[in-house]
Amino acid sequence: MTTNTTHFGFKQVDSKDKVKLVRGVFDSVADSYDVMNDLMSVGIHRIWKRIAVQLSNVRKDETVLDLAGGTGDLTALFEKRVGKNGQVVLADINAQMLRTGRDRLIDKGLVGNVRYAQVNAECLPFEDNTFDCVCIGFGLRNVTDKDAALRSMYRVLKPGGRLIVLEFSHPTDKITEKVYDFYSFKLLPKIGKFVAKDEDSYRYLAESIRMHPKQDELKNMMVNAGFERCEYYNMTQGIVAIHRGYKI
Template identity: 70%
Template sequence: MTDTDSTTHFGFRQVPEGEKARLVRSVFDSVAGKYDLMNDLMSLGIHRIWKRIALQLSHVRYGEQVLDLAGGTGDMTALFRERVGDRGGVVLSDINAEMLTRGRDRLIDEGVTSGVAFAQIDAEKLPFPDNTFDCVCIAFGLRNVTHKEEALKSMRRVLKPGGRVIVLEFSEVQGALLKKTYDLYSFKLLPLMGRLVAKDEDSYRYLAESIRMHPNQETLKQMMQGAGFERCEYFNLTHGVVAIHRGYKL
């Protein structure tokens, strides 16, 4: 198989590698308008707690520089901006222009008008110099990246020595009974919610499928180590529904 006919997964489907980014972009173009509402509905608001735990585990301090990858509508950026203060800075980035626009507009509406920059970028090819950021965070975005290893290497490159990466992502649920319940929710209720609220059943079916195709906790930890991160560890939240992975550039 050559590079031109290599395939990757888009949910449970196999698609040409070059097509995945476009397909993911179309998903988020479709759901951008209801993204925040659906996050609250899908998680019963618990995603806000997960994100605050990720903030705490990032050890971001006043005056530091943070890159929020796949930052979407700006939840993590707002938290980081409060933490770094006036002497620090946060870059809100996303590959999807519609999501990035909504994130920018939301932050402006909330009065966050300084200390934040915006960039439409690909996580696999970060356009920043080496050793730029104290922390790189990607929350609920890594599973949509085609070449995750390349993205992790790119994140490490732009980190300063002593910097850390935070990956907040859906992961492998722990416990047989909970797995059955979670499967029922994911493949029956979630698409129904997508159809009723966001008017897009297919995108939320893709969401459920993409979670199942994402590397589990140990596999992602090994991928981070393979990308050169050290002191890698992960923290299961809500019985492994999500996990926070952390690694350092030493």
């Protein structure tokens, strides 16, 4: 009898166990997630997120699904764009991350047009043609079945809707790649140990980035899921990429 396996960082694990293992990582880092994001990227993650929101072309009165929305950075940016008559759904598979994001947004006074949902991206519990935009920021690499998730995102988008995938990706030159590898595998786990008191989770995060599909591969996966006019934008020499596709 064969067992379906997938990667958890560089390890091979039973596919049905990956959700539980990823949940353990983010349960561990939820309270220090924002501080670590600022440290890991020297604050540049805020610029990446603003560019992703700009590329989404979200307008007033539209409806946005912020998948793997975590602590709510992207939701807060989308909320400003959709206005009081629009709506943003902050969604995450991890309850602790979702609670952290909800508390942050409530503290900011964002209570009128933001909803919350604990969901699995592979089987979204929303009706067909619900959202004008689906955005998944730094979350797709943690999904077990990425193809199923992309098909699910396509289904819940309205015709003319946009998918935005903001994700760590693969450097476009050898020098950046070598520096990035040194930082990811030598420095990042130590920063995680010192700040978040969790070296293993940040080692997993570095490994999960390396296992994520390369830019052109992810673009082809989006095409196979039904998206059209697919394109991507490399940022910071390909350390991060933003993919965009449309449901026509």
